[in-house]
Every structure is written in structure tokens, then in C-alpha cells.
Amino acid sequence: MTTYSLLILPGDGIGPEVMAEVRKVIGWFQNNRGLSFEVSEDLVGGAAYDKYGKPLADETMAKAQAVDAVLLGAVGGPKYDNLDFSVKPERGLLRLRKEMDLFANLRPAQCFDALADFSSLKREVVAGLDILIVRELTSGVYFGEPRGISEDNTPGNEGGRVGVNTQRYTSGEIRRVARSAFELARKRGNRVCSMEKANVMESGILWREEVQWVHDNEYPDVELSHMYADNGAMQLVRNPRQFDVIVTDNLFGDILSDAAAMLTGSLGMLPSASLGAPMENGRPKALYEPVHGSAPDIAGQGKANPIACILSFAMCLRYSFGLGAEADLLEKAVEKVLADGVRTGDLMGAEGGKPVSTAEMGDHIVAAL
Amino acid sequence: MTTYSLLILPGDGIGPEVMAEVRKVIGWFQNNRGLSFEVSEDLVGGAAYDKYGKPLADETMAKAQAVDAVLLGAVGGPKYDNLDFSVKPERGLLRLRKEMDLFANLRPAQCFDALADFSSLKREVVAGLDILIVRELTSGVYFGEPRGISEDNTPGNEGGRVGVNTQRYTSGEIRRVARSAFELARKRGNRVCSMEKANVMESGILWREEVQWVHDNEYPDVELSHMYADNGAMQLVRNPRQFDVIVTDNLFGDILSDAAAMLTGSLGMLPSASLGAPMENGRPKALYEPVHGSAPDIAGQGKANPIACILSFAMCLRYSFGLGAEADLLEKAVEKVLADGVRTGDLMGAEGGKPVSTAEMGDHIVAAL
Ligand SMILES: CC(C)[C@H](C(=O)O)[C@@H](O)C(=O)O
Ligand SMILES: CC(C)[C@H](C(=O)O)[C@@H](O)C(=O)O
Numbered sequence: 001m002t003t004y005s006l007l008i009l010p011g012d013g014i015g016p017e018v019m020a021e022v023r024k025v026i027g028w029f030q031n032n033r034g035l036s037f038e039v040s041e042d043l044v045g046g047a048a049y050d051k052y053g054k055p056l057a058d059e060t061m062a063k064a065q066a067v068d069a070v071l072l073g074a075v076g077g078p079k080y081d082n083l084d085f086s087v088k089p090e091r092g093l094l095r096l097r098k099e100m101d102l103f104a105n106l107r108p109a110q111c112f113d114a115l116a117d118f119s120s121l122k123r124e125v126v127a128g129l130d131i132l133i134v135r136e137l138t139s140g141v142y143f144g145e146p147r148g149i150s151e152d153n154t155p156g157n158e159g160g161r162v163g164v165n166t167q168r169y170t171s172g173e174i175r176r177v178a179r180s181a182f183e184l185a186r187k188r189g190n191r192v193c194s195m196e197k198a199n200v201m202e203s204g205i206l207w208r209e210e211v212q213w214v215h216d217n218e219y220p221d222v223e224l225s226h227m228y229a230d231n232g233a234m235q236l237v238r239n240p241r242q243f244d245v246i247v248t249d250n251l252f253g254d255i256l257s258d259a260a261a262m263l264t265g266s267l268g269m270l271p272s273a274s275l276g277a278p279m280e281n282g283r284p285k286a287l288y289e290p291v292h293g294s295a296p297d298i299a300g301q302g303k304a305n306p307i308a309c310i311l312s313f314a315m316c317l318r319y320s321f322g323l324g325a326e327a328d329l330l331e332k333a334v335e336k337v338l339a340d341g342v343r344t345g346d347l348m349g350a351e352g353g354k355p356v357s358t359a360e361m362g363d364h365i366v367a368a369l
Numbered sequence: 370m371t372t373y374s375l376l377i378l379p380g381d382g383i384g385p386e387v388m389a390e391v392r393k394v395i396g397w398f399q400n401n402r403g404l405s406f407e408v409s410e411d412l413v414g415g416a417a418y419d420k421y422g423k424p425l426a427d428e429t430m431a432k433a434q435a436v437d438a439v440l441l442g443a444v445g446g447p448k449y450d451n452l453d454f455s456v457k458p459e460r461g462l463l464r465l466r467k468e469m470d471l472f473a474n475l476r477p478a479q480c481f482d483a484l485a486d487f488s489s490l491k492r493e494v495v496a497g498l499d500i501l502i503v504r505e506l507t508s509g510v511y512f513g514e515p516r517g518i519s520e521d522n523t524p525g526n527e528g529g530r531v532g533v534n535t536q537r538y539t540s541g542e543i544r545r546v547a548r549s550a551f552e553l554a555r556k557r558g559n560r561v562c563s564m565e566k567a568n569v570m571e572s573g574i575l576w577r578e579e580v581q582w583v584h585d586n587e588y589p590d591v592e593l594s595h596m597y598a599d600n601g602a603m604q605l606v607r608n609p610r611q612f613d614v615i616v617t618d619n620l621f622g623d624i625l626s627d628a629a630a631m632l633t634g635s636l637g638m639l640p641s642a643s644l645g646a647p648m649e650n651g652r653p654k655a656l657y658e659p660v661h662g663s664a665p666d667i668a669g670q671g672k673a674n675p676i677a678c679i680l681s682f683a684m685c686l687r688y689s690f691g692l693g694a695e696a697d698l699l700e701k702a703v704e705k706v707l708a709d710g711v712r713t714g715d716l717m718g719a720e721g722g723k724p725v726s727t728a729e730m731g732d733h734i735v736a737a738l
Contacts (some may be wrong), residue, residue, distance in 0.1 A: 090568045120494045160540030163575030171529030175671045202518050206532030233628040259602040262375050
């Protein structure tokens with residue numbers, strides 16, 4: 001029997017609470033579906049800083065490299081806001097992404113029918129929304145060199161400083177994430193829209209040309225369009241359902257996927273997967289995490305919605321282990337619980353529902369399985 | 370009597386049509402308000418490329434530097450999509466911004482009551498929306514060096530290329546646009562929210578620190594908050610009315626202001642002002658342009674809505690010439706025409722209205738004056 005190794009990094013804020021519910025789900029699959037998981041747990045973000053003085057210990061990094069998949073909760077919190085840049089909680093997450101080379105970040109923005117009224121957008125604009133943003137995650141301005149803050153005395157800035165970051169993309173980096181997007185599109189609506197600012201940035205021109213190259217040479221059957229990222233932001237607000245798969249760079253992906261997530265009105269519901277190249281066993285390097293953050297304001301109160309984290313585990317079943325049927329089963333269980341009116345605080349709307357805690361939501365989902 | 374010198378650059382697509390209506394408005398103020406304007410006209414963007422082989426001739430640039438204010442229509446169109454980067458229509462606009470040193474781009478996102486139902490957002494989320502985005506316009510990744518595309522053979526990219534752009538901000542550049550934002554906030558809701566990605570970019574850390582410095586030393590009376598730009602995109606979608614003035618960099622400003630514009634549902638209504646340092650006569654260097662683009666699909670058909678361009682002229686009256694009363698008068702005239710149900714195609718909704726052409730809309734506004 002195959003044993004799947006998982007490293008759980010609950011992180012900060014509501015991370016540990018929502019991850020506890022994922023553990024219940026993992027337990028259910030072990031007991032009822034004959035799956036075997038080997039689960040270890042460690043620290044990341046502020047929690048790791050508190051213990052090790054840095055947001056990701058080297059031993060944790062080594063463990064992440066060795067397992068089949070990493071499940072991450074969330075990082076950050078006001079307690080760590082004034083830490084030096086190099087040890088901020090986010091650096092732990094960014095180190096994982098970079099060293100595991102998780103270049104393709106999959107962020108589905110789906111509007112759950114039972115929750116469509118939560119959106120600030122009109123129901124008729126978002127009902128049934130199902131788009132997938134594929135964000136490049138290991139390059140661009142997040143990682144480009146040179147970077148930093150230094151003294152600067154250029155005219156108009158005497159005695160001042162200068163802050164520099166570098167947006168840098170190679171053909172290879174663009175092509176591999178484009179391939180991910182085209183592959184995923186083939187299993188969905190077969191359409192990819194690539195977004196950049198080729199009208200003002202040369203790195204955007206290269207992005208557009210390389211995505212087009214991959215299309216023309218390898219995926220001519222998929223429909224490809226290009227859009228400037230500012231127009232992309234507009235179109236996401238105006239008519240998000242025009243999109244199927246969107247592929248974009250690290251920084252635009254950060255902004256646009258958050259906007260898209262908020263369109264759905266279901267932020268507490270949205271999972272993500274970050275995938276790298278296949279390992280020796282054929283599985284991609286992978287990290288799964290909810291789109292929402294650490295929500296320090298409600299941490300430790302049993303109010304958090306664990307569904308985004310649970311659905312991230314469903315993505316893990318699908319993308320890391322090829323267990324599509326099990327992933328479907330878990331997603332269906334979540335849908336059933338929602339249809340039954342079970343609601344954490346963030347999902348309580350005018351029409352009421354059965355208010356539950358984080359742990360109760362987890363229990364309901366396990367029961368629905 | 371003071372004579373105000375204006376350079377009109379209609380540009381491409383619907384630019385010339387909407388600018389023709391601004392001319393009517395200028396004429397009205399000359400004839401009925403005793404104002405004296407000296408108006409010249411020239412080419413920019415694709416129109417300039419067609420005639421001069423570049424998107425802004427040096428003589429045009431010199432004229433722009435000499436006048437009190439520049440009024441611009443729009444640039445770009447499919448005809449020019451495959452031009453070399455250096456002569457794309459956008460480069461003309463970017464050259465104007467850079468050489469006139471128009472560092473503060475003011476983009477009001479206002480939801481007009483008569484048009485609130487056009488928004489894809491729920492009426493209760495956007496009705497009465499009135500935020501002002503102050504976008505830095507002459508620096509950041511739009512202009513930073515090094516930049517460009519070159520050959521690259523780093524491992525994984527053999528035989529490939531690399532595209533580079535540089536995000537670069539000095540203390541002086543950040544402080545001056547922060548001052549603009551604080552000054553404007555004092556005349557409005559007295560609140561500024563600054564947006565960056567200080568959690569991943571050092572240039573964002575410098576941005577945050579310098580904005581805070583200007584606040585603490587010069588504008589302690591204004592309420593200041595900081596937000597990561599991805600969260601900013603979310604919050605704009607979730608509850609845009611929480612903001613008064615937003616100050617952000619060139620690239621984030623591009624994306625976020627377009628998202629904000631679309632929230633209002635009134636893209637054809639939104640003006641902008643780009644302001645620089647005061648000239649000898651005390652007036653700031655200034656360029657005014659609608660937020661919408663050149664809309665090539667409807668160009669030349671008399672369908673375009675001239676209101677954004679006309680309201681840009683109202684901003685010109687206010688910010689360049691200190692003619693607040695005249696600006697108010699013009700804005701009131703626009704409101705009256707809308708309240709009367711006069712509508713260009715983009716404003717025609719379920720509740721009907723009186724359909725008019727671009728020129729008729731201009732005539733109605735002049736009549737309402
Ligand atoms: C926490 C932060 C570093 C991160 C990012 O900017 O990538 C987050 O916003 C995300 O989108 O996963
Ligand atoms: C036309 C383009 C160069 C420009 C920009 O990116 O600044 C436009 O999108 C804008 O926002 O004014």
C-alpha cells in the first residue's frame with residue numbers, strides 16, 4: 001500500500017485551528033478509504049520565529065523537500081509587523097515556494113451557489129463563477145536581484161534613500177507556467193487569457209511572446225487571448241465569467257487573484273495549490289494552502305471557517321496523489337454541508353442557517369463524508 | 370485679463386470625438402464667463418506616429434512644456450499593436466508624463482447616483498461612492514533602469530531570453546506624492562490609506578516609511594493607514610466606501626484605479642488629472658485626460674460618451690486655474706443632464722432614457738450651463 005507523506009505547517013493566527021479540522025478529514029480517509037498517510041508537523045512564520053528566531057528553520061525546509069506534499073495554514077500577525085524584513089513571517093512562506101521551486105500557483109475562484117448573496121457583486125454577475133488563476137510563483141519582482149534599500153543623493157533626493165526591486169523573467173520561467181495553464185485549460189473550458197503590461201514593461205513583452213510561443217507550438221488547440229493587467233482588473237469586476245483560465249506573473253497574480261477571490265464572496269472557502277516539477281516518484285513538488293490569511297482578529301476563538309483549508313487538502317488529493325474520486329467526494333461533502341445550512345460566522349447571511357464553530361464545521365464535513 | 374493657454378491632444382480612437390465636445394464647453398466659458406483661452410492642437414499616440422514616425426514629436430513636447438495645461442483624449446489602437454515598443458502610442462503619453470514631471474495622478478472614483486445600477490456591484494455597496502486615488506506617475510517600474518530584453522543562457526533557459534524591469538523609488542519621489550495625497554485629503558474626508566507590498570518588496574518598505582514620515586512630520590492631523598496592495602484590491606471589491614484618499618505607486622495605481630473605476634459602473638464618466646510642480650506662474654504643470662481608453666471598436670461612430678473628457682476639463686479649471694466655481698458649474702451641468710435622462714449608449718440601462726450621440730451630449734451639457 002502506498003503511504004503518502006504529508007508535512008503540516010499550521011503557521012500563525014487561525015492556521016492551527018483550521019488545520020486541526022484538516023487532520024480530522026485526513027483521519028477519515030485513513031479509516032474509511034484505506035489510504036495511508038504519514039503526517040508530520042512543524043512550524044512556519046511567526047510561530048517558527050518565536051521558537052527558532054527565523055520564519056522557517058533549515059530542518060523544516062529539508063522536511064518540506066522530502067515529503068510528498070506540504071499543507072500550510074497561514075502566516076503573519078501584528079505581533080510580527082515590526083520585525084526586520086529578513087525574518088518576517090512571510091519570508092518563511094516565500095522560502096518554501098522558492099526552494100521547492102513551486103512555480104505554478106493554482107487559485108480557483110469559484111462562487112458557491114449557496115453563498116452567492118455574500119458577494120458585493122450582483123448575483124447575476126457572479127452566480128456560477130468558476131475561473132482558475134494560474135500565478136507564476138517563484139520569480140518576478142518577488143525574487144529578482146538587485147533589491148534593497150540604500151542611501152541615495154541624486155538631485156531632489158539629497159540625504160535620502162532609494163528602494164529597488166527587480167522584475168525579471170526568463171523564457172524558461174514563462175514557458176513552464178504557461179504550459180501548466182494550457183494543460184489545466186484543456187481539462188476545463190479550453191481557454192487561457194494571459195495578463196501583463198506589455199504596453200509599458202519589456203518583461204511583459206517577453207511574457208506575451210513566450211506564452212504565445214508555447215501556444216502556437218504546443219497547445220494550438222487551446223484558445224489564447226492577451227490582456228493588459230489593468231484591463232484585466234476591470235474585466236474581473238465587470239464580467240468575471242468571461243474568463244476560464246488566467247495566467248499571469250507573480251505580482252499581478254497576487255493582486256488579481258485576491259480581487260477574484262473577493263468577487264466570489266466566499267473568501268473563507270477558497271483553496272490554492274502551488275506546484276513544482278515532478279519528483280522521482282512522479283508526483284509534483286507541492287504545497288497547499290487556503291487563500292485567506294491568518295486573520296489574527298478572530299484567532300483562537302473557534303470562529304474561523306476551515307473549509308478553504310479542507311478544500312486545499314482536496315486539491316492535494318487530486319494534484320499530488322491523482323485521487324480525483326476522493327477529491328470529488330470531499331468537495332461534495334463540503335457542498336452538502338453548505339446546502340444543509342451549516343455556517344461558520346463568516347457565512348451567516350440574512351437567510352440564517354445553523355451557526356457552528358470551526359470544530360463543528362469540521363465534524364459536519366466528516367459526517368457528510 | 371488672464372489668458373489661459375491650453376494644448377489639446379485628441380490622440381486616437383474616440384479621442385478626437387470626445388475632445389470636440391470639450392471645445393464646445395471651452396467656447397461656452399469664453400463667451401459667457403469672460404474667460405480667455407488660447408487653444409492649440411497637436412497629435413499624440415498613433416496619430417502622431419502616422420504623421421511623424423513617433424508617438425510624440427519634439428515640437429509637441431516643447432509646446433506641452435510651455436502651456437498652462439494639456440488636455441489629452443486617448444492613445445492606442447489595434448493598428449499600432451505590432452509597432453516596436455519604442456514607438457508604441459503609449460510611449461507618447463509616458464513621455465509627456467515623465468518630461469513634464471507629472472508625479473501626482475488624481476483619479477476620482479465616484480458613483481453617480483443616476484448610474485449606480487450600471488455597476489456590477491450591488492447598489493448598496495457603491496451608491497454614493499466617492500474615493501480619490503492618488504497614483505505616483507513618473508517613477509517606479511514604468512521608468513526604472515535597467516530594463517529591456519536580452520539573450521540569456523542561465524541553466525534552465527539555454528538559448529532563451531530574459532526580460533527585466535526595475536522598480537525604483539527614492540525618498541523624494543515618495544514624499545512629494547504623499548504630500549499631494551495629504552493635501553487633497555484635508556479638503557475631503559481627511560483620511561489617507563497608503564498601499565504597497567512592504568511584506569515582499571523593499572521598495573514597498575521604503576514607500577511605507579516615507580509616507581509615514583511625511584505624515585508624522587507634516588500632516589499629523591490627517592488619519593493615515595497602510596494596507597498591502599493585494600488586500601487593497603480585495604477591500605476595494607468588498608467595501609470600497611471605507612476609503613477616502615488612496616495613495617500608491619505607479620503600477621499598483623494603474624491596476625487599483627482601473628478596478629476602482631469599474632466599481633462605479635461609470636467608466637465613461639471618470640476624469641483624471643496629472644499634476645507636477647508649480648511653474649513660475651504658480652500653476653502646476655498639468656495634463657488632464659479621461660480614465661477610459663481609445664475604444665477603437667466604437668471610434669468614429671458618434672457613440673462615445675464625452676463626459677469623462679468634459680469632467681477632465683472641470684478638473685483643469687479647478688486645479689490649474691483655481692476656478693472652483695466654474696468647475697462646480699460644469700459638474701452641476703453634467704449632473705443635470707444625467708438627471709434629465711440624457712444618455713449616450715454606454716449609459717442606457719433598463720430604465721431607458723433619451724438616447725443621444727456624442728455631439729448631442731455635448732450640446733445638452735452646454736445648454737445646461
Ligand atoms: C503573504 C504574502 C507573502 C503572499 C504573497 O504576496 O504572495 C500572499 O499575499 C499570497 O498571495 O499568498
Ligand atoms: C496607456 C497606458 C500606458 C496607461 C498606463 O499604464 O499608465 C494607462 O493604462 C493609464 O492608466 O493611464
